[in-house]
Amino acid sequence: MAPEKTVRIGCYSAFWGDSVSAAEQLVTLEGKNLDYLVADYLAEVTMGLLARHRKSGEGSKKPSRAGPGGYVGDFITFVWKRLIEDIVANGTKVITNAGGLDPLALKEAIETIAQENGIEGLVVAAVTGDDLHHRAEEMNAKGELLPFNYITGNKDEVDRYPGAEKKNLSLNAYLGAVPIAQALDAGATIVVTGRVVDSALVLGPLLHEYKWNPNKDWDQMAGASLAGHIIECGCHTTGGNFTDWELSANSPHGGWANMGFPVVECQANGDFTVTKPAETGGLVTVATVGEQLVYEVLDPGAYILPDVILDLRNVKLTQVGKDRVLVTGAKGRAPTPYLKCSGIYVEGYKITADLWIGGVDARRKALAVGEAVVKRGRKNLEKFGIEDFTAVRVEALGSESSYGPHSTALDAREVCCRITAVHPEKHGLLLLGVELAPSATGNAPGITGGGAGRPHPSPNMTHYSILAPKVAVPAKLTIGSGDTQIEKIVPFTGPSSAQNEFPPELPAAPLPPANASSEETVLIPLIRIAYARSGDKGDTANVGVIARDPKFYPYINQQLTAESVKEYMSHLAQGKVARYELPGIHALNFVLTRSLGGGGLSSLNLDRQGKSYGQMLLSFKVKVPKGLLSNL
Structure with a gap:
């Protein structure tokens, strides 16, 4: 044989x-x-x-x-x-x-x-x-470009075709x-x-x-x-x-x-x-x-x-x-009758400016400097009769700004003041960029450099997803x-x-053993009993959490709920949080909509693709019986 x-x-x-x-x-x-x-x-x-x-x-x-x-x-x-x-x-x-x-x-x-x-x-x-770029308007007129959502049944948060009025760069199935x-x-x-x-x-x-x-x-x-x-x-x-x-x-x-x-x-x-x-x-x-x-x-x-x-x-x-x-x-x-399509359009321009700041109160100084630069930029816009910025974000990188209320680095003595802004026109952002260097002599002590120099605007590309019938592609x-x-x-x-997109039901999730309630418990960070990996789909992030040992899975399953994750990540997750189970590998998967500031191309966030969200969630505290940790 x-x-x-x-x-x-x-x-x-x-x-x-x-x-x-x-x-x-x-x-x-x-x-x-x-x-x-x-x-x-x-x-x-x-x-x-x-x-x-x-x-x-x-x-x-x-x-x-x-x-x-x-x-x-x-x-x-x-x-x-x-x-x-x-x-x-x-x-x-x-x-x-x-x-x-x-x-x-x-x-x-x-x-x-x-x-x-x-x-x-x-x-x-x-x-x-x-490549559907040159067919998009025709397909849209025929009703062939349909909304897409990241959580099945979630009708409140969907991506749609942005229409001919946007500067569409690409649409690919x-x-x-x-x-x-x-x-x-x-x-x-x-x-x-x-x-x-x-x-x-x-x-x-x-x-x-x-x-x-x-x-x-x-x-x-x-x-x-x-x-x-x-x-x-x-x-x-x-x-x-x-x-x-x-x-x-x-x-x-x-x-x-x-x-x-x-x-x-x-x-x-x-x-x-x-x-x-x-x-x-x-x-x-x-x-x-x-x-x-x-x-x-x-x-x-x-x-x-x-x-x-x-x-x-x-x-x-x-x-x-x-x-x-x-x-x-x-x-x-069997698959569905539709194909997911990924599109990109341009909506104005974006600029990112960096200033390194050291010393005591570095975070507070960075935020004050950023606010001052933005105010000076807005005054410049007013002088020339130009509309305001579409969006602005000021962060103190190095102070765990992405962690929001969970930061443990508020007293960091070396941070980067990052200013990110969007404007419909390039010259609107240039009037912000010219105000960066003057901060070195007119603002906080300890400013040590301006990153890569005076920043230059680039097109603000925005991603969206839609569906198209397979017969049309x-x-x-x-x-x-x-x-x-x-x-x-x-x-x-x-x-x-x-x-067919709706999966069969799973058996009931395992719960901790009954005698565990009488055991002495300890509060530990999730990383001691789990692994995690996170990624992005447009403006949606996912965080997968895997038990290091099957014995920990019931405790993770019981405490890491959609509600607890939503609360812990609320400074980032502006939409819904859905939880899914993968009992085969003793894992949970969380889907967080509207959590990336618009997605990898257009987001003003430091982490535009949710790559750090898994590591962030591993700081979540869980209770487990002390006896289970003896071999860790």
Whole structure:
């Protein structure tokens, strides 16, 4: 009997700007054992940057890290030009969304470099159709652009299409994995895409390899999608951004200086093992994989993807060897009839100004300086008859300003006075920026510098999410070149039922044992008994909390409620808080709407993407029986 086929997939990029040595690490250390090399370059912020580049670069001859039409040029510079011979020799296929806003241009650049290196027989495919920018008004008129909400059933807080009156830069649908699979079926060895859902970069090749039926093999596709979710953020699952950071920083083989990038070994039933190259830093444990599992998830019972609805609640993580974690138990259901779409528009301009201030009362001095600078800026606006700032925020960084009432650093003796403002016009912000330097001689003692100098305004880009019917957004697949190039439309097919987004009910949550009420308890910070990871979806943040040991889960479950988290994070969470359970990994997930000041692109907050919210919540105090802490 032939051994079961295993497909090995490595991810070298979590975002545009990840380590330039990561692809080389996987290509060199994994060699011919790596079937696929995948890379995720796109995020909500990235799409905005590419869109701005596309608009500002029209007709420009200036060099840029982005390709001329809006693709990620770093793929060409740091991966393809440097590693093309090794990738081809290893027989590794490449799947990446580095196509950004122009996958066809990236496809052509890849083919040109292959020709220059004398490499023949390379088949490159591009997946397009996600770019709805020029169709947006037509689709809106037809009623095809629908509101999107982050908590199912929450009708009070939704994103909507902003309309033609806004300066729209981009609108892209999150396409699925089927076009990638079809490209591989047709013989492609390199597949570049625009905005596909991150996990599609892994689901696509596994659909191709295992010939799953995309209209019924929901559990297998759910497992493959989870594999994509686990590795799409690169080192997030190999010890990066890990609560117990010292274990990762001081790990063998160089620690953080030589972080290993993730590899998944996938099976035909959808199960997979997470690992990393030998003799690289970092670590792969149940805890590191668990933290990535809850990252940027809304309802874990209904993780809605284009091809499948993934249920994460009963997933199991098992340590099966050093730096090897087996992931099982993902369940899938038929997808909804809609695609999530990500849009960016420009609303005025934004400026950020910094002044470093030291000494006694540094925080109070910083806030007073910031207030004075803003007042002087407003006087300048009045003199010239210019309207007021749209928004202003003054913070004293270094005094735990993000912690609000939970700060323990109000007496810090070195802080940064940060002033962030938005105005409809550039010159309105310039009249604020010129008032920064005079503070050094006319305001508080201890001002030591002005950050990067006089600040310059930049477009204030704002993100929004909406839904579009799948039937209105078919993908287009372009394969090969010259006389052999073929083009085909890949519509979404198969069952689509909106009610499938509602997950089945879970059994009642576990409660602490009855005898625990008579035991002596201690009040401790959550970090002693839990891990946490947080992320963003527009103006919504999520915080996943995982028990370090199953024995702590009932106590976390009982005390960490939606209400207690809302109260603790009330200085940040301006909207609703929903709580979800993941009993398979003894975890809770909290979704906080209106908690990021507008989202990663437009927010005036220091933490625009909620990356510190998990660490912040780990200071929450919980009561546990003293006896349970004996081994901690």
